Amino acid sequence: MINRRRLAVIAVILCVSFISEVYAEEIITARTPDDILNIAKGFGYAKLEKDSQGDPKVSGRIEGTAYGVYFYGCTNGENCNDVQFAVGWSGVKVSMDRINEWNRTKRYGKAYLDKEGDPILEMVVNLDHGVTVKNFEDTFDWWIKAMKQFKEEVVDG
Numbered sequence: 001m002i003n004r005r006r007l008a009v010i011a012v013i014l015c016v017s018f019i020s021e022v023y024a025e026e027i028i029t030a031r032t033p034d035d036i037l038n039i040a041k042g043f044g045y046a047k048l049e050k051d052s053q054g055d056p057k058v059s060g061r062i063e064g065t066a067y068g069v070y071f072y073g074c075t076n077g078e079n080c081n082d083v084q085f086a087v088g089w090s091g092v093k094v095s096m097d098r099i100n101e102w103n104r105t106k107r108y109g110k111a112y113l114d115k116e117g118d119p120i121l122e123m124v125v126n127l128d129h130g131v132t133v134k135n136f137e138d139t140f141d142w143w144i145k146a147m148k149q150f151k152e153e154v155v156d157g
Helices: 003-023 032-043 096-105 133-153
Strands: 045-050 056-062 066-070 081-090 110-113 119-126
Touching: 032 045, 032 066, 032 110, 032 133, 066 133, 081 133, 096 110, 096 133, 119 133
Parallel strands: none
Antiparallel strands: 045 056, 056 066, 066 081, 081 119, 110 119
């Protein structure tokens, strides 16, 4: 028969093993653009580039729509702390009423008209202290849903 002390030791070992597995889960930050690129590739075409400031930028395409993931809070093109998903449609006329309706009724994706009157959709993601890979994949999925819905309801609507 196992005594209580042995049971307690076994329980502690099992708990420590479980906690170690949880904390061993991979974390994504804006300081690891290659990791973000790899997740983007799981959703469609994507490549890593530099923006006009020399900061990382993921350029991608999902179902024919080009988008970007821009890195912010960077120091000399590195050690960034957040990203912004962005997509725009050039030459498409959308009313300010549609843009305002989107912003009033949707949780994900801020919309506006740029200087040329083109509709733009953006979504900022704070990655300063990191998130799990699963969390960022889910965030990416939310971005895709917002992008598709915006295209259907605002751009094509």
